[in-house]
Amino acid sequence: MQGNAIAQFLPLILIFAIMYFLLIRPQQKKAKDHRAMIDAVRRGDQVVTQGGIIGKVSKVKEDGEIEVEIAENVKVRVLKGTLANVISKTEPAAESK
Structure with missing residues (x-):
């Protein structure tokens, strides 16, 4: 029963991980670079x-x-x-x- 619950949430966890590395992380890096550029003006x-x-x-x-x-x-x-x-x-x- 416990293994079945983990197996059901595994695709959801994988989707979140993929979204983090493809969308969220690059956007945070771009925002950080923009802040650094602004501070250096x-x-x-x-x-x-x-x-x-x-x-x-x-x-x-x-x-x-x-x-x-x-x-x-x-x-x-x-x-x-x-x-x-x-x-x-x-x-x-x-x-x-």
């Missing part, structure tokens, strides 16, 4: 927003916002979470001693 990086706007980061604020220059003297405030991609990274500024 700094002044001078060229970014693309989820709305498709391409611009250069002119200021990184502490409250989850960045200021992006989309044209000469045209700056917009964008939430960091809405960045889709960082096209080009700038080199870190050398520390002066």
Whole structure:
């Protein structure tokens, strides 16, 4: 009787395991990579927003916002979470001693 109950739940357990490795785990990895990309954004990086706007980061604020220059003297405030991609990274500024 006990073995029969385990045999009935085995396909359900296998389906969950397959879904975890094919759907859930890759999605968590993608979200983690996106968070790391957002945390690494700094002044001078060229970014693309989820709305498709391409611009250069002119200021990184502490409250989850960045200021992006989309044209000469045209700056917009964008939430960091809405960045889709960082096209080009700038080199870190050398520390002066």
